[in-house]
Amino acid sequence: MPLRYGSETAEHQAVRHAAGLFDLSHMGEIRLTGPGAGAALDYALTGYLSTLRPGRARYTMICAPDGGVLDDLVVYRQGDQEFLVIANAANTAVVYGELRSRSAGYDAAVSDATADYALIAIQGPAAAGILGPLVSMDLGAMKYYTGAFGDVAGRPAWVARTGYTGEDGFEVFGQPSDAVHVWEALASAGTSAGLLPAGLAARDTLRLEAGMPLYGNELGPDLTPFEAGLGRVVRFDKPGDFVGRPALAARASAGPRRELVGLTLRSRRVARHGYPVFADGIQAGTVTSGAPSPTLGQPIAMAYLTAGTGASNAVLTVGIRGETVPAQLTELPFYSRSR
Numbered sequence: 001m002p003l004r005y006g007s008e009t010a011e012h013q014a015v016r017h018a019a020g021l022f023d024l025s026h027m028g029e030i031r032l033t034g035p036g037a038g039a040a041l042d043y044a045l046t047g048y049l050s051t052l053r054p055g056r057a058r059y060t061m062i063c064a065p066d067g068g069v070l071d072d073l074v075v076y077r078q079g080d081q082e083f084l085v086i087a088n089a090a091n092t093a094v095v096y097g098e099l100r101s102r103s104a105g106y107d108a109a110v111s112d113a114t115a116d117y118a119l120i121a122i123q124g125p126a127a128a129g130i131l132g133p134l135v136s137m138d139l140g141a142m143k144y145y146t147g148a149f150g151d152v153a154g155r156p157a158w159v160a161r162t163g164y165t166g167e168d169g170f171e172v173f174g175q176p177s178d179a180v181h182v183w184e185a186l187a188s189a190g191t192s193a194g195l196l197p198a199g200l201a202a203r204d205t206l207r208l209e210a211g212m213p214l215y216g217n218e219l220g221p222d223l224t225p226f227e228a229g230l231g232r233v234v235r236f237d238k239p240g241d242f243v244g245r246p247a248l249a250a251r252a253s254a255g256p257r258r259e260l261v262g263l264t265l266r267s268r269r270v271a272r273h274g275y276p277v278f279a280d281g282i283q284a285g286t287v288t289s290g291a292p293s294p295t296l297g298q299p300i301a302m303a304y305l306t307a308g309t310g311a312s313n314a315v316l317t318v319g320i321r322g323e324t325v326p327a328q329l330t331e332l333p334f335y336s337r338s339r
Helices: 008-017 037-044 089-102 127-134 176-193 200-209 245-254
Strands: 020-023 028-033 057-063 069-079 082-087 109-112 118-123 147-152 155-160 169-174 258-265 276-279 282-293 298-306 316-320 323-330
Touching (some): 020 176, 037 082, 037 089, 069 155, 127 169, 155 176, 169 176, 258 282, 258 316, 276 298
Antiparallel strands (some): 020 118, 028 082, 069 082, 258 298, 258 323, 276 282, 276 316
């Protein structure tokens, strides 16, 4: 996946107003099958995956015993005894190893299926109209966070209404040998609608505007889901134990020590990952992600601040290369599509 194909701003705006095409084949895919696959995932992950109906997807996390996040995941239930776990590329080996270890004792087989898939995403308000004539299923009947097997441009694939841009869109999991054919079919079908191929830079500004966390920035082993405002993914209502449950329960009860906030900068200067955030001149946190927002026309950032800072009415600034730049707390997400 390149940083950009041409203009990253044009690619960003294409996704917001028409459609963008992303090659996400670097992502990891891990398959769990067998009668105990759902129960194994209930134990291994924070979510309640055994209750997921076939054809549905769920956002979840895999945590260490101390509650730290090892990765955030999307899990698809493709059949009664078939689950597909999507991991961030850099974390695939860790997630695969943990799932294998944590599935011991369950009637489930775990395999690294990354080499079996190419992953192409089409995202944006025109995505359904472009993809629809090329698929064998009814996209209009496909709800958000669902998926189905079918054909795309005559090639077999798993098609899901999921994405990481804040827009409507679809992700196509196909055979690597079919990737060029599917990509070219989508690119050709989308030309008149304004579709552009989009790279990593646009993907980052799109997800940042949508307030979506990035592993290594807003999520990591030193953070629990509660700091990121994602405690909803921890399902304490599921029966039995799961890895990290005692530590996560303690954190849920005590409350997070840090909180993830949105910042809008009153400057043209951009706050980048690692830059300090000050409250009344005293450092109160650190920027996790920052970029110019093509949609809002000004720099935005996400940052972790000491819990309570956001409600203190303190004057916030960001340290940018020796200069303190005024910042304003902004409710996340920065951007929400009209539905």
